[in-house]
Amino acid sequence: MNLGELGVERETFEPGLAESVERFRTVLSEPRNQAPPRIVGPGPVLLLGAPGAGKGTQADTLAKMWGVPKISTGDILRANVANGTALGVEANRIMKLGGLVPDRIMNEMVANRLEFSDTAAGFILDGFPRTIRQAQWLDGYLSTRRRGAVLGIINMSINLQRLVERVIHRRVCPLCKTVYNTQYLPPKRMGKCDKDGADLEQRSDDCAEVFQMRLDVFKRETEPLIRYYRDRNLWIQVDAELPPSTVTEDIVSRLTQCRMQLSR
């Protein structure tokens, strides 16, 4: 097939467009005996990583890109704290000390969220599971309620020394929840959200003392999940020290590749 057969004259193209059509022509002229690429959905995805590794940042981007919901247990707890619910009062006490809310409460909270129909094509778990018991509960849930859907596990690896810097410079918009970093990802106007102009806030657990406690809890309770998951088919480790967009590209390309292999 030539360009004329595509219904347009070469001279009418902008340079970039002409190149695109050339590429399209090349694709069309390739042998047709190959099956067309299959579209592989994200399925259930878990972002695993230390506090400040960038789980929330990646979860937001991926959720928008894939059109699936982000389920952040930290955000759900903070919403409860803000609304003054009984759970919020109890959670606030624990979160201020950098501890973990009991497994039974967390499992039930996630089970309730997963009942919503927007999770049918996939969902991104940010901050759950973070104990072996939560992971075992999730395995049971996926096998009984999601016909054995295979979980994509993204381990966001980072030098723990770098985390405190990220966390103490984190600022969050109280209205739209966009996350900034005064050092690495600053807003356009200091202290103001780019999207709605609201005054940015600091999370109450983002001080050096509470962070150290969160890190200790991570090492004790959540790091063992690396051993629990690392032999799974969809275990993917990414370098979370790279710029956010590079981390996103890495996650998307490797997860897509792994899912395609798995579905062959």
Ligand code: AP5
């Ligand atoms: P949660 O809100 O989940 O906190 P966390 O796990 O400690 O993680 P963070 O939100 O601090 O960090 P993040 O990895 O999302 O990083 P972010 O993208 O914001 O949980 C809070 C508390 O709730 C827990 O301590 C616990 O008490 C309770 N809880 C929650 N889930 C629970 C569960 N399952 N069981 C029991 N208790 C539970 O990025 C951090 C900063 O770095 C930002 O400023 C960002 O802009 C910046 N940044 C991100 N990526 C990059 C990059 N690539 N380069 C440079 N800067 C970057």
